[in-house]
Amino acid sequence: MAIDPKLLEELKNRREKARKAGGEAKLEKRKAKGLLSARERLERFFEPGTFQEFSMHASHQCTNFGMAKVELPTDGVITGTGYVDGRPVAAYSQDFTVGGGALGSIHAKKICDLMEFAHENGMPVVGVNDSGGARIQEGVDSLSGYGKVFFKNVYLSGVVPQVAVIAGPCAGGAAYSPALTDFLIMTRENANMFICGPGVIQSATGEKASLDQFATAAAHASVSGNIHLIADDDGHAMDLAGELLSYLPSNNLQDPPHEPTEQVSQGKDPGMNDLVPGDSKTPFDVHEVIQRLVDDANYFEIMPDFARSLVTCFARIDGIVVGIIANQPMVKAGTLDIDSSDKGARFIRTCNIYNIPLVNLVDVPGFMPGLAQERGGIIRHGAKLLFAYAASTVPKITLIMRKAYGGAYLAMCSSDLGADQVFAWPTAEIAVMGAEGAVKVLYRKELEKAEDPKAREEELRAEYRDKFASPYQAAEKAMITDVIEPSESRAVISLALRNTLNKRDSRPPKKHGNIPL
Structure with a gap:
């Protein structure tokens, strides 16, 4: 019927x-x-x-x-x-x-x-x-x-x-x-x-x-x-x-939707060398670096209008999904402050949840100084960034492009914070503080006695960079993996990602760490 x-x-x-x-x-x-x-x-x-x-x-x-x-x-x-x-x-x-x-x-x-x-x-x-x-x-x-x-x-x-x-x-x-x-x-x-x-x-x-x-x-x-x-x-x-x-897995037990290319990039990109200003104080747009690193210059930026001194985005490098965290020298010289620390920490933890490798592009002169930052809790907020990197177990590849000073060097995922591989351009400066401030602290009396204080200060700055801030100093102490040409960056990072995709990082049993909220 x-x-x-x-x-x-x-x-x-x-x-x-x-x-x-x-x-x-x-x-x-x-x-x-x-x-x-x-x-x-x-x-x-x-x-x-x-x-x-x-x-x-x-x-x-x-x-x-x-x-x-x-x-x-x-x-x-x-x-x-x-x-x-x-x-x-x-x-x-x-x-x-x-x-x-x-x-x-x-x-x-x-x-x-x-x-x-x-x-x-x-x-x-x-x-x-x-x-x-x-x-x-x-x-x-x-x-x-x-x-x-x-x-x-x-x-x-x-x-x-x-x-x-x-x-x-x-x-x-x-x-x-x-x-x-x-x-x-x-x-x-x-x-x-x-x-x-x-x-x-x-x-x-x-x-x-x-x-x-x-x-x-x-x-x-x-x-x-x-x-x-x-x-x-x-x-x-x-x-x-x-x-x-399209950049995220369906759940935390799956890998991201990688589409690895058959061949890993091996050639050089001369245009990357041309992006780097000769003067370390001259800003450059880190978006241009990202475009040359990623597939088809295509990336998906997260929170582009907030805390703009730090860029966070999803992209693919030779088909591998990555989360990129990059200092932006065009905004506040790339310094880390309260908002950028929160923005970075949140993005890092999100990538870690969903098994997305992290690529860190570093050009940071330090944490933002100022009464408002101190009273606003920059210590607590900056610690979130340290915590997020140290707690993450996904592959972490760091590229130091130029400045990497003090606690901000650590906060942008140094080897001590768990980076699996750290690369540096020859333009990198890794030190407790920048040459300008260091010289005034270390050589104050000498400068006072100098016939031409400005000329002597410039000489001492160059000497400081060579002795205390050169990337080769860090390389000699095995704190970075290699010093590379900017033109080699895409090829080097792509290979590093392939070598770390099967990373396993066991941590002590616990409910969760206590991030400084």
């Missing part, structure tokens, strides 16, 4: 209702603003025909403070799995057209169930946040829902990659779930993220502040450092999420 047509019709109607959950009018209104619907965001993200929805028929009837009950199809969130670049990924997308995308108990259960599925099956989780916050009508149940989501975020942390996309409002407690993920992407327009809004701030402190000052993508990317990437629009945000995942 054939199935009753009425049952098929009911199924069709229910599916259609779920697909147009917020109604045609609301969907059209979003379209007019240039926004994608919750479903369209997932359709943009996944390969066509691969999305398998979870709990489509879950819904909730909400009573609006004595008014008639309002049905919330899908309970304001779309969840499911699909394929991205041939790999399964779990994703959810909050639907602002359904009750403002507010989170209630069923809404939270759908997200948590999806995250548990991702954990059990070892696949990344991408969440699109577009919600008015907690569903007030559900009271403590709504708060409980957020707590369960936060717990799952932490439970999955270090197991599968988690990416949050902020594509609409994300206020109050709702902001903490994205903050617990590995990476945050936020659209330039139509999105904001904050704990307390302008009204609350003014009421509590008397300060007048607009959302533009603290809640936008621009503010979070450049000032607070809360997000990693800015997207031009919804579609671009989903594309960025997919590109980011």
Whole structure:
């Protein structure tokens, strides 16, 4: 006997209702603003025909403070799995057209169930946040829902990659779930993220502040450092999420998606020699070095607008996925400060979780001096960078390009901090401090007596560099692996990566170290 047509019709109607959950009018209104619907965001993200929805028929009837009950199809969130670049990924997308995308108990259960599925099956989780916050009508149940989501975020942390996309409002407690993920992407327009809004701030402190000052993508990317990437629009945000995942394994038990070339680079790149200024004080853009090191000059920078004296990015070198941490001489002379230490430590630990080798490009004159830095806790923040490198067990290759002074030399992954191989250009200067400061400390009395103090100081600086800062001094003490031409850098680093991919580093049994947070 054939199935009753009425049952098929009911199924069709229910599916259609779920697909147009917020109604045609609301969907059209979003379209007019240039926004994608919750479903369209997932359709943009996944390969066509691969999305398998979870709990489509879950819904909730909400009573609006004595008014008639309002049905919330899908309970304001779309969840499911699909394929991205041939790999399964779990994703959810909050639907602002359904009750403002507010989170209630069923809404939270759908997200948590999806995250548990991702954990059990070892696949990344991408969440699109577009919600008015907690569903007030559900009271403590709504708060409980957020707590369960936060717990799952932490439970999955270090197991599968988690990416949050902020594509609409994300206020109050709702902001903490994205903050617990590995990476945050936020659209330039139509999105904001904050704990307390302008009204609350003014009421509590008397300060007048607009959302533009603290809640936008621009503010979070450049000032607070809360997000990693800015997207031009919804579609671009989903594309960025997919590109980011292309550098990450599906889970912590897998290797990154390496695509090793049959041949390792062996030739020289004369153009690299031309990048290095003759004067060590002359800045150069480290992005140009990165472009010459990596395949097709293609790299994916993380937090490009925050703590710009340190560059962090993903790339491939002869097909091997790497995380690159590089001092940027064009900004603050490449010094390490509070923000760059936090940025670097976070990136290092993320790479370590997902078995991504680290390549460190060093040109650092030291930690940033100043009262604000000292009072702000530069010791504590700088120690995060030391801790992150020392605790990481992935392959670590360091290239000292020019300056590497004092504690900053150590903090950029010297051999003592666990670098597997350390290379230096002939232009490298490795010392307790730079020649200018050292000469004034060591030869102060001699300079006072000199007939021409400036000329004598220049002579002493050159002598200091030769005796105490030359890379050959470090090489003689077996603190660096080799001194190489800049033109040899890509070939040398590529071979070093191949030789360390099978690295095994056993550590003492413990729950975890106590990083200075």
